[in-house]
Amino acid sequence: MKNKPESPHCSTCGSRHKSVFCSIESEEVKEIDNIKGCNFFDRGQVIFHEGNRVNGIYCINKGKVKIYQTGSEGKEQIIRFAKEGDIIGYRALLSEEPLSASAATLDDAVVCFIPKSQVLKIIQNNPSFNFKMLKILSHELGEAARIITDLAQKPVRERLAESLLLLKDTFELDEDKNIQVKLSREELANIIGTATESVIRLLSEFKKDKLIDIDGRNIKLINIPALTREANIID
Amino acid sequence: MKNKPESPHCSTCGSRHKSVFCSIESEEVKEIDNIKGCNFFDRGQVIFHEGNRVNGIYCINKGKVKIYQTGSEGKEQIIRFAKEGDIIGYRALLSEEPLSASAATLDDAVVCFIPKSQVLKIIQNNPSFNFKMLKILSHELGEAARIITDLAQKPVRERLAESLLLLKDTFELDEDKNIQVKLSREELANIIGTATESVIRLLSEFKKDKLIDIDGRNIKLINIPALTREANIID
DNA sequence: TTAAAAACATGAATTTTATCATATTTTTGT
């Protein structure tokens, strides 16, 4: 049986200082703490669903999250990932549009919810937070553009190599060079827009070519420079 | 010989009222007018180039613009379009990153330049403008996500149908249902991420199937509902 | 106006990638 964990507090939140909330005044922190909600998710649970209206933003206190759209054939397309300290749902909130994507946990996670009114209040009263939001959005937009170009132009093999490197940058490697996130072959396929079988075959090839090692969903990057070349990344 | 045209003024700019600047005070308009620069471009000229630093935003007074990235094989990937009243270059300015894409004119165009200092001043002093920027960025991000899913999941034929509909929505149709922008087959291919020959073949098919009519670079949409079905768009 | 260049067009061959079929392994729930 699972112990009901304690709701985290913003004032003691370890990830706050590396997040968009790092420049928030202690007065504001208290206010957020009082008004925020907190939810505990098991692996694979949906945090919010594409098409719905959103009434605040979600702040990931713990855990890893995938943000994905459902294509016209019902196939999942992973747009991006989020982790501890990241916020999600802000796009729909700020554009005043329905959610363009769903979010689901990749492991057990703790996610806080800050209501719209509070978010808007901070944006209006805290120029530094405001500018951080502009920065996050415009950075994301640049990332999206690069993904568009890669999907449009790179073959599947290069896209897979690239997404392994992306996962490395996002979730980092442990001491044994394992990517610190566990994804199914199908989820990998849903990042790069290919068939699950293609991912399985290409991962085996990468392993045979000594670029990676595989143990179940554990992927070890043993030759990152070669992977970078496979991904055809110049910079 | 070409007459040197008069530089436009923000105070009399017809497109200002439907732009992000619609809520700017007349005092601020004067200020922008004094500090802004203006450039006249012929068709096909580059406004700014990927990788460079940007020191302000560009406001399109007249003309149509493509924003594109160069892929690792040197192939152009069109990310989005902009037209009269739109601003470009704001992503790099706000993220304080190099330009993630280049911009080039699709016809003769007039483009004004507003320096960074002035833009930041407006953002700080005009909450309405500020919020509009947040809204533009987050809307763009939603569009980008949809493009990612389509590129990853839809076959070339559907993507072409969809991009014709996108061009219709962006540039509108004239009284004869012609899309109000002239693109080469190669440029169409560079939107949807395919080979020029594929676009040529598929356009012929669409014509044969009475979905469109073609006269050079003029594309007439004669059966939009059927095109929508071809594009596999539900909403 | 005319030659050169670029864009458009079309068929054939090739490559890439997806789909289908079928095992095998791993995970999950009782």
Add this chain to the structure above:
DNA sequence: ACAAAAATATGATAAAATTCATGTTTTTAA
């Protein structure tokens, strides 16, 4: 612990899309 379900794996086939070759038309520049 065990059956069922899900995920992984692999080969064969099919479909999708690109590349290459070549010819025609249109545009551009001298």
